[in-house]
Amino acid sequence: MVKKKTVMKYFVKAIWVFNWFNSCGFTELVPVVGSRWDMERFGMITVNSPRKADVLFIAGFQTPKSMKRAQKIYEQMPDPKFVLALGSCPITGGMYWDSYNTVKKLEDYLPVTMYIPGCPPRPEAVFDAVFKIVQHVHGMPDE
Amino acid sequence: MSVVEKEKNNLDKEEKIVTALSKKLNKKVNIQRKKRLWVSIEPKEIVDACSIAYDMGFEHLSTISVTDWIEKNNFEIAYHLWSYKEKMLLTIKTRINRENPTISSVTSLWSKNAELCERECHEFYGVIFEGNVNLTPLMLEDWTGPPPxxxxxxxxxxxxxxxxxxxxxxxxxxxxxxx
Structure with missing residues (x-):
């Protein structure tokens, strides 16, 4: 029987990311991609299709309309998959806490693996979250 | 041509358009400032007024805006028309009742462009544009509350x-x- 850890190890060797960003989400996460913090040195690549992705990054305020699309994207991702919510907007609605058309709690719509607080979160915090996923897999018992 | 003469020419042109428009619409056309005109009309005349303005060169529908005057119990709908030829903006304003916000659609003149503008006004203010076949929401999918x-x-x-x-x-x- 193939061990779960063995399989997962291969998956988390290089984390491929699919981005679902509204509003300022993308511009705030550009430093992670750029040369200073450079996520590619850890094997993190932004992919052009959710079918290749391991991790779904969600940032910026989400509306019920955008959430429908995000769910479609999530369903297309192969297992094992993780959802990382970046910034304060997906956590509580952020500065849009009293907006009539903004999603206040992301976990009502998608199974969120980890929330990264900050407005915007520092690139170090994003890497920390990704390393936590890797550590989690390495710490798995050999079943 | 000197700057003063140019300015005078422009003013003459403006005056000419204002008189022509006033005559055709049978309403007083006001000059807000340089190159900015506005006219207030009855809601049932909207399609006629727009087509007259269209024929006079105001071919581009920039946007349709709605203002909610709750004390006066009406919506003010403004059609912003731009003329490429004269480089002038004409705003056609009309007021409709807040209880029964219905007005004729101008999709016969500007088809897709007007459709999109009217969809937005319908979504956020609940104004019904008669003749527009597609008034589905743009942003507020599955919205059940009143127009926000x-x-x-x-x-x-x-x-x-x-x-x-x-x-x-x-x-x-x-x-x-x-x-």
Whole structure:
């Protein structure tokens, strides 16, 4: 029987990311991609299709309309998959806490693996979250 | 041509357009400032007025805007038309009743462009454009509340009811905020 850890190890060797960003989400996460913090040195690549992705990054305020699309994207991702919510907007609605058309709690719509607080979160915090996923897999018992 | 002469020419041109428009629309066309004209008309004349303006060179529908005058119990709908030839903006304003916000659509003149503008006005103010076949929401999918840009829409109360639970100790802070 193939061990779960063995399989997962291969998956988390290089984390491929699919981005679902509204509003300022993308511009705030550009430093992670750029040369200073450079996520590619850890094997993190932004992919052009959710079918290749391991991790779904969600940032910026989400509306019920955008959430429908995000769910479609999530369903297309192969297992094992993780959802990382970046910034304060997906956590509580952020500065849009009293907006009539903004999603206040992301976990009502998608199974969120980890929330990264900050407005915007520092690139170090994003890497920390990704390393936590890797550590989690390495710490798995050999079943 | 000197600058003064140029200015005078422009003013003459403006005057000419204003007189021609006033005559055709049978309404007083006002000059707000340089190159900015506006006219107030009856809601039932809207398609005729727009087509007259279209024939005079105001071919581009920049946008349609709605203002909610809740004290006067009406919506003011403004059609902003731009003329490429004269480089002038004409605003056609009309007021409709707030209780029965219905007006003829101008999709016969500007088809897709007008359709999009009218969809937005319908979505946020609930104005019904008769003749527009596609008034589906742009942004507010599955929206059940009242049109959100109306002045009598209490958005804070709506958000508290829709998204937060007062009995939850982690969320009762949202109910302490006064308007």
């Amino acid at each position: 840009f109306r002045k009598d829409f209490d958005w804070r109360k709506y958000v508290q009811q829709e998204y937060y639970d007062e009995s939850n100790p982690r969320e009762d802070i949202y109910f302490e905020v006064k308007k």
